[in-house]
Amino acid sequence: xxxxxxxxHVRTPRxxxxxxxALHQVTPLQLTSQVLxxxxxxxxxxxxxxxxxxxxxVMPIGEQGADLTRFALLDAGYGDQVPGYQIxxxxxxxxxAINQAAASVISGAATAIIAGxxxxxxxxxxxxxxxxxxxxxxxxxxxxxxxxxVGADLMAALNGFDRNDVDAYAVESQRRAAYxxxxxxxxxxxxxxxxxxxxxxxxxxxxxxxxxxLESLGKLKPxxxxxGDQGYDAIALRRYPCLETIEHIHTGGNSSGIVDxxxxxxxxxxxxxxxxxxxxxxxxxxxxxxxxxxxxxxxGPMPATERLLxxxxxxxxxxxxxxxxEAFSIVPLTYSRHFDVDPLQLNVNGGAxxxxxxxxxxxxxxxxxxxxxxxxxxxxxxxxxxCAAAGQATATLIERI
Numbered sequence: 001x002x003x004x005x006x007x008x009h010v011r012t013p014r015x016x017x018x019x020x021x022a023l024h025q026v027t028p029l030q031l032t033s034q035v036l037x038x039x040x041x042x043x044x045x046x047x048x049x050x051x052x053x054x055x056x057x058v059m060p061i062g063e064q065g066a067d068l069t070r071f072a073l074l075d076a077g078y079g080d081q082v083p084g085y086q087i088x089x090x091x092x093x094x095x096x097a098i099n100q101a102a103a104s105v106i107s108g109a110a111t112a113i114i115a116g117x118x119x120x121x122x123x124x125x126x127x128x129x130x131x132x133x134x135x136x137x138x139x140x141x142x143x144x145x146x147x148x149x150v151g152a153d154l155m156a157a158l159n160g161f162d163r164n165d166v167d168a169y170a171v172e173s174q175r176r177a178a179y180x181x182x183x184x185x186x187x188x189x190x191x192x193x194x195x196x197x198x199x200x201x202x203x204x205x206x207x208x209x210x211x212x213x214l215e216s217l218g219k220l221k222p223x224x225x226x227x228g229d230q231g232y233d234a235i236a237l238r239r240y241p242c243l244e245t246i247e248h249i250h251t252g253g254n255s256s257g258i259v260d261x262x263x264x265x266x267x268x269x270x271x272x273x274x275x276x277x278x279x280x281x282x283x284x285x286x287x288x289x290x291x292x293x294x295x296x297x298x299x300g301p302m303p304a305t306e307r308l309l310x311x312x313x314x315x316x317x318x319x320x321x322x323x324x325x326e327a328f329s330i331v332p333l334t335y336s337r338h339f340d341v342d343p344l345q346l347n348v349n350g351g352a353x354x355x356x357x358x359x360x361x362x363x364x365x366x367x368x369x370x371x372x373x374x375x376x377x378x379x380x381x382x383x384x385x386x387c388a389a390a391g392q393a394t395a396t397l398i399e400r401i
Contacts, residue, residue, distance in 0.1 A: 002269055004102035005280035006398065009116075009265040009368035010039045012193050013202045014356040017121035017258035022202040023193060024260070028057075028064045028120040031193065031262040032072035038191045039114065039264045040076065043278060047078040051110035054100060055264075056093025056117030057086045058359035059124045068118070088360070090388035091325060092289070093117055094263060095363025095396055099287040101267045112268035117361035120260045126359070133390070143294060148389055149224035149255065150232045151297035152328035153248045158240065158296070159334050163249040166329035167217040170254035170353045172343075173326060177350025178210035185349055185376065189368050207257045207356040222248035223255065239295050254329040259356025263364035280401045282371055285381075286312040287396040298331050300393025301385040302338050308383065308395045316341065319397075320379035323366040325386040326351035335385075348373060362386065367396065374400050 012031055015023030023031065032055065040047065055069045069084030089096050094117030101113035132138075133145035146154075156166065180186060181204055192203045225248040233246050273280050288311060290304045301324055309316065316339045324332040324346060336346055349369060352362065363386055370382040385395035 002106050002108055004105040004267055004284045005270060005273060005401070006282045006284065006371060007266040007268055007273060007278045007280055008039060008043050009189050009263065009364065009371065010035050010191050011189050011263040011365050011368060012191055012261050013205045014259040014261040014358060015202050015206045017260050017356070019122060021122050021260060022206050024122040025195065026193060026201065028118050028123065029068055029072050029075060031120060031260065032068060032118045033075040034193060035116065035191060035262045035264045036072055036076035036078065036114065039266055040078065043266060047082050049272065049276070050078070050082050050112050050114060053082060053084040053114040054097040055084070055086050056088070056097050056360035056363065058088055058090055058093055058119060059126065059129045060086055060088055061129045062124050064120065064124045089392060091327060091357070091359055092363055092386045092388040092392065092394035093360045095367065095384060095386055095394045096289065098265055098267065098364060098367060099394065099396055102284040102287065105267060105269050112272045114264050114266055116262065116264035116364040118262035119358040119360040121258045121358060122260050126258065144235050145390065146232060146236065146295045146297045147224060147227045148297050148327065149250055150227050150236065151295065152250045152330050153224055153228070153246050154236045155296060155298055155334060156249055156330045157243055157246050159337070161330055161333055165333060166249055166254045167214055169329040169333055170217060171212055171214055173347065173350045173353040174209055174212040176348065177208050177354035180349035181205060181208060185372065186369065188372055205355050207259050208354050212253065217251065217253040220251035220253045223251050224248050236295055250328050250330070254353060256327050256352035256357035257355070259358050261356065261358035261361050261365070263361040263368065265364050265368060281375070282398045282400045285397045285399045287394070289394050290392070292391045294391040297389055297391055298327055298387040300387045300391055301331065301335050301395065304385055304393040304395035305339065305383065308397055312397055319381050319383045320345065321348060321370050321373060321382040322346040323370045323382065323384045325357070325362060325366060326353045327357065327387055329353065331387055363394065367398065371398060
């Protein structure tokens with residue numbers, strides 16, 4: 001079996017996912033095309049050596065449908081010969097695309113693949129793809145789809161975290177992200193997004209709120225109380241009779257931000273690097289995908305990490321840095337307690353609460369961010385994991401070369 005190496009990664013800044021956000025005027029195809037073009041040019045890639053390109057897209061309809069990847073490749077100057085596909089496993093999609101790429105390279109089925117993702121949440125609204133989990137009574141009666149925010153509040157209740165805990169975590173995420181951005185920690189992989197005239201629209205992540213305090217967050221109302229009152233609390237309490245009630249503590253301030261963004265990672269064999277004069281930055285050492293209890297919809301990173309450690313033969317103490325997607329504050333809080341991870345090793349440059357969560361792209365962004373940080377700190381090993389709706393999760397282990 002071969003090895004799969006990470007040669008480079010590029011991402012856009014994350015723009016606020018609303019009409020007045022800096023990237024709203026940029027279509028998903030244009031966001032993707034700019035990232036793919038930058039990756040090609042800065043590595044002087046011969047497109048004929050790229051075997052495939054896979055992008056995570058969580059709302060694959062409208063402007064993000066019809067295999068957007070293939071048309072973005074054409075627009076980015078890759079010529080006629082490079083195929084592309086899109087994948088949707090909710091928030092893990094980009095990391096799943098990376099893991100699939102690595103598996104193909106390791107098996108020898110491919111020598112080089114680009115993987116990443118895109119989500120223009122200001123243009124294609126979350127939930128707009130519909131699906132049987134919302135509308136088919138055959139499945140919803142037996143397996144009701146738990147809104148992720150209610151699932152986050154359920155996780156907090158089961159693990160004994162309160163409003164102050166989740167708000168304090170969010171304040172620290174904002175502080176870390178603001179500091180990292182101001183110090184240029186993200187600059188190596190950031191691509192300025194331009195309009196059709198070539199004018200820069202956005203150079204840095206737009207959603208960071210450096211002035212966030214416990215007091216300001218404390219003024220926000222719970223975001224998922226209404227959903228709980230509509231029957232989801234009752235469903236959760238039937239499954240978890242150990243609880244008398246569910247306190248709704250997550251708000252817009254301690255949940256991941258809605259943003260626009262795209263990302264791409266170049267993965268290849270050792271021979272691909274030698275043939276193209278490229279130096280590998282890290283190897284993808286191991287990856288897993290898991291599913292767990294669907295009502296506790298965000299709990300997958302724990303069993304995913306346990307399986308990843310079992311497969312790799314490592315212990316949690318062998319990992320230098322962790323990226324645990326901040327879908328809600330409760331996810332990294334629970335993860336840190338479950339594995340006794342030092343908070344100074346986890347999401348060290350902030351996360352999606354401060355920077356935003358462009359659903360289909362986030363997994364690749366997290367991998368690139370932690371690789372840059374491993375290099376900056378001269379460390380070796382990082383673990384990236386994201387939860388996905390309905391109790392799913394993906395985890396990946398990378399090791400610097």
